[in-house]
Each structure stands twice: as structure tokens, then as C-alpha cells.
Amino acid sequence: MTTKKTKGDFASKFKELEDIAEWFEKGEPDIDKGMKKFERASALAKELKTVLEEAENKIQIIRSSNEE
């Protein structure tokens, strides 16, 4: 099976997206920060969607040397 390497760690990116959403839910008033966070969130969402839509699963079979 072919492999397409995913950039970075899906879990940490998803967590970062969740953190940004939480930051907004808290109603932080800083517009500049808000704009930056919004841009970051859009980029993260795009990256995560790309992984889920385009990446492939990599399967490797390992056989022990003293098998059979």
C-alpha cells in the first residue's frame, strides 16, 4: 500500500483547533488576536480536512524471525 505522509500530528492540530474555539467561546475581546486566531483556525481546519480526505493508511506486516 502506498503512503502519503501526513504533515504534523493530527491529534495536536485538532486540539489546537478546539482550543481556539474555546478561546472564542470565552468571549475574549481582543480583535487583533481574534483575527490571528481565526486565520490559524481556518488553516488548521483545512489541513485536518486534507488529511481526512487525501491521506492514506500505511500498513506494514512484521514477521518475527523465529516464527514457524
Place this chain on the structure above:
Amino acid sequence: MHAFSVTEFLNLANNALRDFWDQSAFVVEGEVTDFRVSRGQWVNFSIKDEEGLLPCFMVAYKLHLPIQDGMKIRIHGYPRIYPKYGKFSFNVETVELVGEGDLQKALKLLRKKLEKEGFFDPERKRELPRFPQKVALIASTESAAYGDFIRIINERWRGIQIDAYHVLVQGQRAPKSIIQAIEAAQKTDYDALILTRGGGSLEELMAFNDEGLVRALHGSRIPTLVGIGHERDTSLAEDVADVRASTPTDCARRLVPDRGDILYEISMREQGIANELQDTLAEKQRIIQNATSQAINWLTALREKQSQSEERLEQLARHWFQTLEDHVESLTRFCGSFDPAFVLKRGYAYIEAHGKILTSVNTLEANAKIKIHLRDGARSATINKK
């Protein structure tokens, strides 16, 4: 005739026994009796049937099943005469339980023992990561279970790396094969370790009740997910696992989320963030508008106040000037009453001599030149006599 020494004879007998006994093909079956463990290292027991008794010896670490008198077992190993005491015994390498009843009995005993050691305590259960990136799959890669697991993973998720450790999942050699894979997997930073196989009878699934295997799973530093397909009672491997699945397919479902759900969640998060930002911007705009209109109101009020003040000031000034003017006028009138011209008009005169106004006759000598001032002019005169 040949005379053997005792040792020579025993060696000959042992060689003959070894040559005759094919370890890979022969086993002995019988009922356990007189089972005992000495110093936690050596196991002695016998197996018997209706007519015979076979003494057995085994080292304790090779025994993975809790054996009790009365159980029917199958022993793998070789027969031997122990030269020092001339005792014939069967050297047991592995023990297998025969008969479902005995299997269940043994299983119950082992479960109780491991339970006491805290193997199944709920508080030691770890959670699997929500999005595993790299996992170890321990299964027979030739089994339907393996195929099912991979198929469901591919249906549900993308971007995962699966290292599939091919193992034997049935028979005497299965536990060792699986333990080796579990140990090998510990060297890599996997997010999860999955052990799975399809259904089978209790006897077929006995590998998953092996004490050594259960201990290896218990000692795994990687969170474990075990799913064995069966209809009755769970295996010890499943009970010790951090997460238990019912089948290989269920294993895959428990390992990865459905990407459709996650894509939806990402979109929801993204939309939520956009809405929050929009709300924040609208709120800021409202605050600015509010502040602007307040500033305008304040300025208007200030201007109005200023113009009222100006008017009042003008009135005050006007009033002040008027008072001043009236005062000046009355002063003027008052001062006017002291004007000599005003007195002359009434018929008075004054006399001037040498530029000075005279006020006494004593200053006037005979022949003094004087000037008499009247209403309409002045005339010079001379004093006749004193």
C-alpha cells in the same frame, strides 16, 4: 556378556527413550494427582488413568495454567530416568488442558489469582488516544479477523500507520508468539497496541487465557485494546486490556473515529469560530457607534451651554455699561454746578490781577491794574484809591 556400570546403563536407557519418543508427535493424557510446587521452583505431580500412574516433573516458570488434582491434562515433553535416584519420570515442557470443564475450572482459578494481584482493577485502565497516529496490531495476518480489522479502519479513517505483527493465535505455540510480539512492540512509540482474533471454542481461545500473555499485556507501557470474537465468557486477555472490544471489527471501531463525524466536527468548529468572530466585530462596532453618538451629544450640549453663557455675559456687560454711563452723567452734572461760567451767567464777576484771581481788597493798592471778568468778556481797570 557385557557388564554395564549403573550410570552407563541409565544413560543407555535414557538414550533409548529419547530415540523412541518423538516429542513433536507424542503427548500423554491423564488425570492430575498429587500436584505440588516446591520452593516456588519445581512442580511435581503424577498423571493417572484407571490402571497406571506416571510421575511428572516440571520447572515452575514453564507452567502457565493453574493445575489442580482431578484435572484432565495433556503433557508435552520427554520421559527420563533421573540417574541420581533412579527414578523414572516424565519431564514436562508444556501442559494443555483437556475437556471444557477442566479448562473453565483452571481459568477460574487463574482469574482469581490475577484478580488478587489487581490485574483487572478499573482504576488502572488507560484511555486510548482519540486520534492514534501509529499503532501495533497483533494478529494472524492470514486470518479473517485481520482482514476485517483493516477493512473497517480503511472505511473509517485516513493517515494512520499500522504495524501488523503476524502471530500464531491458536495452539501451544500461540502464547509465546503473541508475547514476543507484545514485547517487540514496546520498543516503538505506538499510540495503541491491538490484539485481536476471530471467534472460536474455549479450547481454541486458550492462548488468550495464558498467564504469561496476560502478564505481558498487563506490563505493556502502550495502552492495549483487545478484541476476541466469541459467544461466551471473556478471555483474561480482554479483561486485562485497557479497552475491550467484542470482535475484530469492533476493535477497529474503537480504535479510530468515523472520519465523516470528524469532518463534520471540524466544519462545526470552524463555523462556530467564524460566528464568534463576527459577533465580536458587531459588538465592537456597536460600542464605537454608541461612543460616537455620545460624543456628538456631549458636544452639542456643550455648544448650547456656551451660547447661553455668551448671551448672559452680553446682558451683564450691557447692564454694567448702562449703569456706568448713568453714573458718569450724574457726576458730570454735579461737576457742572462748580463751573465759574455758570456763576457769571447769574450776574457775578471776578477780578484777576497778575494772573491770579483776587479774593481780598487788601491785596489791591492804589493804581493797581486789574482785569474784571463778566459773563460775556473781560475789561481792564485801575484802582483809584485804597
